[in-house]
Amino acid sequence: MTPRPSLAILIVLAVALAVVGAGPAPAAEKTLAIGLLGPLSGGAASYGVELQRGAEMRADEINKAGGLKIGGDVYKIKLVAYDHKAQAADAATATNKLVFQDKVKYIIGNAVGATCNAAQTITEPNKVMFSFVCWGTANLAPEKPYSFRSMLSQWELAEPFYRWVKENHPRVKRVAVISPNDTSGKDTNTAVVKALKALAFEVTADEYYERGTKDFYPVLTKLLAQKPDMIDVAAAPAGEAGLILKQAMELGFKGAKGWTAGTNPFTIIGVAGREAAEGVWSPANINVKSEHVNSAVRKFGEAYEKRYGEVPGVIAVANFAAFDVFTQAMQRAGSVETDRVLEVLTKERFETVWGPLVIGGKETYGIDRQFLYPLVISEVREGKIVDLTQVLPAALKKK
Amino acid sequence: MALGLTLIFSILDIINFAHGEFYMLGGYVTYYAFAVFGVNYFLTLGLAVLVVGGAGVLAERVVFRHLRGKTLNAFIVSLGLLWVLQASAQLSFGVLDKSVPSAVSGIVRVFGLVISRERLVVIVTACALITALYLFLKFARTGQAMRAVAQDPDAAALQGINIEAVSALGFGVGCALAGAAGALLAPVFAVSPTMGALPVVKAFIIIIVGGMGSLPGAVLGGLLLGAVEGIGTLFMTSAAVNMLGFLVVIAILLVRPRGLLGVA
Numbered sequence: 274m275t276p277r278p279s280l281a282i283l284i285v286l287a288v289a290l291a292v293v294g295a296g297p298a299p300a301a302e303k304t305l306a307i308g309l310l311g312p313l314s315g316g317a318a319s320y321g322v323e324l325q326r327g328a329e330m331r332a333d334e335i336n337k338a339g340g341l342k343i344g345g346d347v348y349k350i351k352l353v354a355y356d357h358k359a360q361a362a363d364a365a366t367a368t369n370k371l372v373f374q375d376k377v378k379y380i381i382g383n384a385v386g387a388t389c390n391a392a393q394t395i396t397e398p399n400k401v402m403f404s405f406v407c408w409g410t411a412n413l414a415p416e417k418p419y420s421f422r423s424m425l426s427q428w429e430l431a432e433p434f435y436r437w438v439k440e441n442h443p444r445v446k447r448v449a450v451i452s453p454n455d456t457s458g459k460d461t462n463t464a465v466v467k468a469l470k471a472l473a474f475e476v477t478a479d480e481y482y483e484r485g486t487k488d489f490y491p492v493l494t495k496l497l498a499q500k501p502d503m504i505d506v507a508a509a510p511a512g513e514a515g516l517i518l519k520q521a522m523e524l525g526f527k528g529a530k531g532w533t534a535g536t537n538p539f540t541i542i543g544v545a546g547r548e549a550a551e552g553v554w555s556p557a558n559i560n561v562k563s564e565h566v567n568s569a570v571r572k573f574g575e576a577y578e579k580r581y582g583e584v585p586g587v588i589a590v591a592n593f594a595a596f597d598v599f600t601q602a603m604q605r606a607g608s609v610e611t612d613r614v615l616e617v618l619t620k621e622r623f624e625t626v627w628g629p630l631v632i633g634g635k636e637t638y639g640i641d642r643q644f645l646y647p648l649v650i651s652e653v654r655e656g657k658i659v660d661l662t663q664v665l666p667a668a669l670k671k672k
Numbered sequence: 673m674a675l676g677l678t679l680i681f682s683i684l685d686i687i688n689f690a691h692g693e694f695y696m697l698g699g700y701v702t703y704y705a706f707a708v709f710g711v712n713y714f715l716t717l718g719l720a721v722l723v724v725g726g727a728g729v730l731a732e733r734v735v736f737r738h739l740r741g742k743t744l745n746a747f748i749v750s751l752g753l754l755w756v757l758q759a760s761a762q763l764s765f766g767v768l769d770k771s772v773p774s775a776v777s778g779i780v781r782v783f784g785l786v787i788s789r790e791r792l793v794v795i796v797t798a799c800a801l802i803t804a805l806y807l808f809l810k811f812a813r814t815g816q817a818m819r820a821v822a823q824d825p826d827a828a829a830l831q832g833i834n835i836e837a838v839s840a841l842g843f844g845v846g847c848a849l850a851g852a853a854g855a856l857l858a859p860v861f862a863v864s865p866t867m868g869a870l871p872v873v874k875a876f877i878i879i880i881v882g883g884m885g886s887l888p889g890a891v892l893g894g895l896l897l898g899a900v901e902g903i904g905t906l907f908m909t910s911a912a913v914n915m916l917g918f919l920v921v922i923a924i925l926l927v928r929p930r931g932l933l934g935v936a
Contacts, residue, residue: 481910512768
């Protein structure tokens with residue numbers, strides 16, 4: 274015989290349900306896993322570390338504020354980061370793990386162009402939103418609508434940088450360019466060489482080295498034999514760029530030094546030493562202590578330095594901004610579905626640490642997926658970073 | 673570094689893939705002793721040799737002693753040790769490159785050839801270490817015992833040589849040489865957990881070209897690879913030069929399978 278619940282129990286249950294149903298339904302707390310890729314070890318580790326820290330800072334802010342309210346749900350952010358050591362094969366493996374094992378729909382953060390290409394073979398067909406600071410030209414394209422670059426690339430930086438060199442340092446006429454032998458390096462040298470030729474500089478060397486190289490004497494011997502007025506360690510990461518400049522100085526080079534991809538000149542001082550790093554110009558960096566940046570960037574820089582004991586470079590700021598923009602777009606879309614978020618992201622205006630977000634790049638890449646902001650040309654002087662001038666990229670001027 | 677690798681192979685018959693990590697350890701000893709605590713550079717060099725040599729003896733006693741005669745097992749274990757040491761370094765020291773200031777600065781010009789004093793110190797010290805190792809193995813009683821073990825461990829044991837002690841010492845000396853290389857090159861390059869990855873590959877090329885287990889072969893192989901890479905860079909791309917090193921290995925092994933100075 275089936276036991277029957279007593280009338281009293283049924284009444285209590287009914288009252289309880291009525292009480293619960295009378296008020297607004299509480300938001301269900303869920304977890305939103307957001308992926309991050311990067312070279313977290315090896316010669317390009319400084320990029321990955323900044324990416325991770327920038328994302329961590331925004332994720333922690335969101336979680337401490339109670340989570341991300343999207344529609345009727347509240348999401349706690351869980352950051353899932355994998356190291357690909359700047360290797361494309363490792364990046365493909367890591368992206369597969371993020372997409373199919375961790376089930377992420379957003380990967381906010383990656384660096385090194387070849388690894389972005391590898392990751393995009395998985396993110397694009399699976400409609401995973403992907404934001405990165407990679408410098409591969411092909412990383413943004415009409416057939417890659419879910420991909421965004423959150424930092425200015427060589428195509429936005431090289432021309433205004435070398436225009437400034439020409440106008441302010443007319444003695445520089447012969448320039449040697451050296452980068453790692455991969456997609457980032459090749460694309461960066463291509464953009465730099467194109468800008469140099471357009472501005473009537475003489476390119477004495479368009480040189481490449483294998484990532485992980487420590488001894489640059491052989492390649493520098495060849496490069497310096499052409500007697501350049503300036504060496505641009507274009508897409509070299511800090512660890513390798515520092516060694517190139519240090520060893521060039523040992524071999525007697527006394528000319529001008531540029532670092533088109535100089536995302537954090539503080540790091541190059543650490544590796545090259547103050548003497549070899551002295552005078553390095555960089556158009557890619559953002560000095561978070563400078564008068565050229567707004568109060569939001571300065572505030573971010575102070576919080577970052579307090580937390581990690583280091584001054585952040587542009588990559589940390591860019592990934593913090595990207596994390597902020599993507600999560601804002603999810604809230605406005607009222608959904609974590611990437612198609613709905615993509616629609617909001619490309620149609621609405623967003624406030625970021627950079628100020629109002631501008632997304633452009635259609636003239637260069639065939640699609641507007643490039644975050645745009647003013648660039649600041651800086652110089653290393655006596656172990657410090659001195660901002661020289663602020664310049665608008667051509668694409669931003671048109672906006 | 674290649675000398676240490678070939679010494680370990682000749683005495684223990686172990687292909688130590690973790691040799692680059694002992695080189696890395698020498699780099700970190702230098703970073704902390706010299707750059708952080710301000711110990712004299714040449715004292716630091718001695719300290720690196722002792723610390724890394726000690727770590728080598730420990731690795732032999734704890735791990736490799738139990739794998740004597742099992743070359744394949746030891747090879748796999750050395751790969752595991754590589755990852756353990758590299759990951760431990762990443763967790764302990766961080767992933768970013770650490771710069772070690774130059775102990776001696778400035779450059780020297782000889783007939784138009786420019787070389788930094790820092791590299792000159794490396795060359796002179798490396799030559800001194802090679803000579804010291806040669807004299808030790810040739811004339812010192814312990815060195816002769818090492819050679820005896822390398823030639824025939826059973827016969828050496830019958831002569832009263834303590835095989836276990838000599839093996840531990842041989843592994844320690846091999847690792848100490850890697851530590852010395854790490855300490856010498858720390859100010860020239862930067863220090864990082866993965867700094868041993870590329871040098872160990874080159875060290876393997878060198879000892880294969882020179883002949884596995886041959887100390888003069890390691891010296892000759894090093895000079896040959898250095899010349900090939902240095903001159904090759906003037907005419908080829910960096911990728912082609914890297915390939916050239918392996919082509920030299922293939923060519924030499926086809927003509928002389930035991931390497932230039934290796935014995936059958």
